[in-house]
Amino acid sequence: MKRLFITGQSGFVGLAFERLREHAVAAHGWQLVTADSAYDLLEPAALDQVLQQARPDAVIHLAGQTFIPEAFRDPAHTLDVNLKGTLNLLQALQRNGFSGTFLYVSSGDVYGRVDPELLPISEQQPARPQNPYAVSKAAAELLCYQWSCNLPWRILVARPFNHIGPGQREDFVISSVARQLARIRLKLQEPRILVGDVDVSRDFLDVEDVISAYLALLESGQNGEIYNVCSGKEYLVRDMIASMLYLTETDAAIEQDPARLRPSDLRRVKGSNRKITQATAWQPAIPMQQTLLSVLADWDARVAAESAAQTRS
Numbered sequence: 001m002k003r004l005f006i007t008g009q010s011g012f013v014g015l016a017f018e019r020l021r022e023h024a025v026a027a028h029g030w031q032l033v034t035a036d037s038a039y040d041l042l043e044p045a046a047l048d049q050v051l052q053q054a055r056p057d058a059v060i061h062l063a064g065q066t067f068i069p070e071a072f073r074d075p076a077h078t079l080d081v082n083l084k085g086t087l088n089l090l091q092a093l094q095r096n097g098f099s100g101t102f103l104y105v106s107s108g109d110v111y112g113r114v115d116p117e118l119l120p121i122s123e124q125q126p127a128r129p130q131n132p133y134a135v136s137k138a139a140a141e142l143l144c145y146q147w148s149c150n151l152p153w154r155i156l157v158a159r160p161f162n163h164i165g166p167g168q169r170e171d172f173v174i175s176s177v178a179r180q181l182a183r184i185r186l187k188l189q190e191p192r193i194l195v196g197d198v199d200v201s202r203d204f205l206d207v208e209d210v211i212s213a214y215l216a217l218l219e220s221g222q223n224g225e226i227y228n229v230c231s232g233k234e235y236l237v238r239d240m241i242a243s244m245l246y247l248t249e250t251d252a253a254i255e256q257d258p259a260r261l262r263p264s265d266l267r268r269v270k271g272s273n274r275k276i277t278q279a280t281a282w283q284p285a286i287p288m289q290q291t292l293l294s295v296l297a298d299w300d301a302r303v304a305a306e307s308a309a310q311t312r313s
Contacts, residue, residue, distance in 0.1 A: 001026070001029055001030060001031040002029055002030055002031065002057040002058065002100075003030075003031050003033050003054065003055060003056045003057045003058075004025065004030040004031065004032050004033065004056060004057070004058050004059075004060065004218070005033050005034075005051075005054040005056035005058070005059050005060075006032070006034075006059070006060045006061075006062055007041070007059070007060070007061050007062055007063035007089065008061075008062035008063030008064065009034050009035065009062075011062060011063070011066075012165075012167055012168045012169065012207065013062050013105075013163070013207060013210065013211065014062055014063075015167050016165060016166075016167060016207045016208065016210075016211055017032060017211060018032070018034075020208065020211060024208070024211060024212060024215065025211075025215065028215040028218075028219065030058070030215070030218075033054045033055075033056060034054075035050045035053070035054065036053060041063060041064075041081055041084075041085030041086075041088055041089060042080060042081065042084065042085055042088065043088075044088050044091065044092055047088060047089060047092035048092050048095060048096060051092055051093060051096045051098070052096060056098065056100065057100040057101075058100045058101040058102070058103070058218050059089075059093065059098070059100070059101075059102050059103070060103045060105060060214055060218070061086060061089060061102065061103065061104050061105060062105050063081075063085070064081055064082045064085065064086075064136075064137075065077065065078045065081045065082055065133070065136075066107075066133065067133075067171060068109075068131050068133045068262070069171075069262075071131055071132040071133035071136070072131065072132060075132035075135075078132050078133055078136050079132065079135070079136045079139070081136075082133070082136035082137060082139075082140055083136050083139045083140050083143065086104065086140040086143060086144070087143060090102070090143070090144075090147055093153075094151070098153065099152065099153060100153065100154070101153065101154040101155075101156070101218050101221075102144070102153055102154070102155045102156075103156055103157075103158060103214060103217055103218060103221070104140060104141065104144045104155070104156070104157045104158070105158050105160065105214070106137045106138070106140065106141050106157050106158065106159045106160075106226075107133070107134060107137045107159060107160060108121070108159045108160060108161035108162075108203070108228065108230065108269070108271055109129065109131070109133065109134040109137065110127040110128075110129050110134045110137050110138040110141065110159065111125050111126075111127060111128065111129075111159075112127070112128035112129050112130040112134065112266075113128070113130060113266050113267075114266075114268075114269075116267075116268055119234070119268060119270045120232060120270045120271055120272040121228070121269070121270065121271045121272060122228070122271075122272040122274070122275070123159070123226050123227065123228055123272075123275055127141075141157050141226065144156075144157055145157075145224055148223050148224040149224065153223075154221070154222075154223045155223060155224065156217060156221040156222065156223060156224070156225050156226070156227065157225070157226040157227070158213065158214060158217060158226075158227055158229050159226060159227065159228050159229065160205070160210055160213075160229040160230070161202070161203040161204075161205060161228070161229065161230035161231070161269065161271045162202045162203060162204050162205070162269070163204070163205045163206065163207045163209075163210045163229075164204055164205075164206065164207065164291060164295060165206055165207030165208065165291060165294060165295060165298075166207075166294050166295060166297075166298035167207075167298065168207075168295070173195065173196065173198075173237060174204070174240060174244075174292075174295060175295065175299070176195075177193055177195065177240075177241050177244055178244065178292075178295045178296050178298070178299040179299045179302070179303060180193045180194065180252075181193070181244060181245070181248050181250055181252070181296065181299070182296070182299040182300045182302070182303035182304075183303055184250060184252055185248065185250060185300070186303060186304065186307060188303070188307060191250070191251060191252040191253065192252055192253040192254075192255050193241065193252050193253070193254050193255065194255055194256075194257040194260065195237075195241070195254060195255070195256060195257065195260060196256065196257065196260030196261045196262065197237075197256070197261055197262075198236075198237040198238040198241060198254065198256075199236070199237070199238055200236075200237055200266065200267055200268070200269075201234045201235060201236050201237070201267070201268045201269060201270065202234075202235055202237060202269050203230045203231050203232070203233060203234060203235070203269050203270050203271045204231060204233075204235050204240070204288065204291075205229070205230055205231045205284060206284070206286040206288075206290075206291040206294075208286060209231075209284045209285060209286050210229055212282060212285070213227075213229040213276060213280075213282050214229070216276070216280035216281070216282040217276065217279075217280060217282075219280065220279055220280040220281075221276075221279060221280065222279065225275075225279075227275055227276040227279065228271045228272060228273055228275065228276060229273070229276060230270075230271030230272070230273050231271075231273070231284050232270070232271060232272060232273045232274075232284070233270065234268065234269070234270035235288070238254075240288075240292070241254060243288075243289070243292055244292055244296060247289070247292060247293060247296060248296060
């Protein structure tokens with residue numbers, strides 16, 4: 001089997017890859033190889049050591065600083081990790097004789113605010129990033145394109161939109177609501193859910209569909225090209241929360257928390273997945289209700305474990 005190395009193996013998508021290693025990953029002909037120890041994208045020697053052990057035929061570069069509020073707090077570090085770290089990884093691969101496929105995972109956030117009449121967002125839409133995280137991703141995309149023009153590797157870029165699923169941090173809206181619902185059901189908090197702006201729409205996709213898209217791109221994506229990874233559907237956040245209340249049979253008030261509001265939040269987001277579908281035949285396969293149920297079950301288990309641990313202590 002071909003050897004697939006992913007950076008960011010301890011992150012949300014990285015852990016989902018690990019869960020799927022014996023099924024979806026292997027079904028595509030890949031053996032998932034992971035680092036034996038922690039490494040830093042800003043330390044070239046550490047990257048050399050990891051790659052000499054991994055000997056990958058393909059790399060999916062997931063690692064980076066992905067939390068937008070943190071990017072505003074420390075934009076220099078975000079640029080260092082997401083841009084310079086990507087350069088360090090590419091150079092380390094070159095030093096170690098890599099000749100396979102490199103998939104850089106960017107973000108749909110690079111598009112910035114798009115007028116509603118231009119929805120759904122296609123790859124032809126210009127990148128107009130509105131936060132330091134998106135700037136760092138757009139810059140790394142350009143770096144990858146430059147390398148794709150000068151090396152015999154296949155280098156391509158994925159722009160995933162919002163993806164959700166088990167294991168996601170509570171900093172993200174669907175995960176945050178699921179955690180609060182779990183706490184309410186265990187009588188650990190009052191029946192009220194604190195949220196930011198819920199009258200916005202997003203293009204949500206199950207993390208397992210995201211992974212299947214990345215694997216499809218490794219097989220059929222074209223060198224130097226950028227591909228949206230999205231559902232092609234527009235979901236109002238308020239409606240998503242209502243669905244979660246219905247699925248858990250929970251009655252709770254929705255309260256806006258000013259601390260959760262982001263001044264640069266986009267009002268509407270809907271992507272086009274036509275390009276990746278035409279290139280790879282990939283399509284989203286997991287219904288949203290199934291995704292929400294898996295997120296809710298995950299947080300039920302996590303909150304129960306947290307509560308049990310606190311009781312023991």
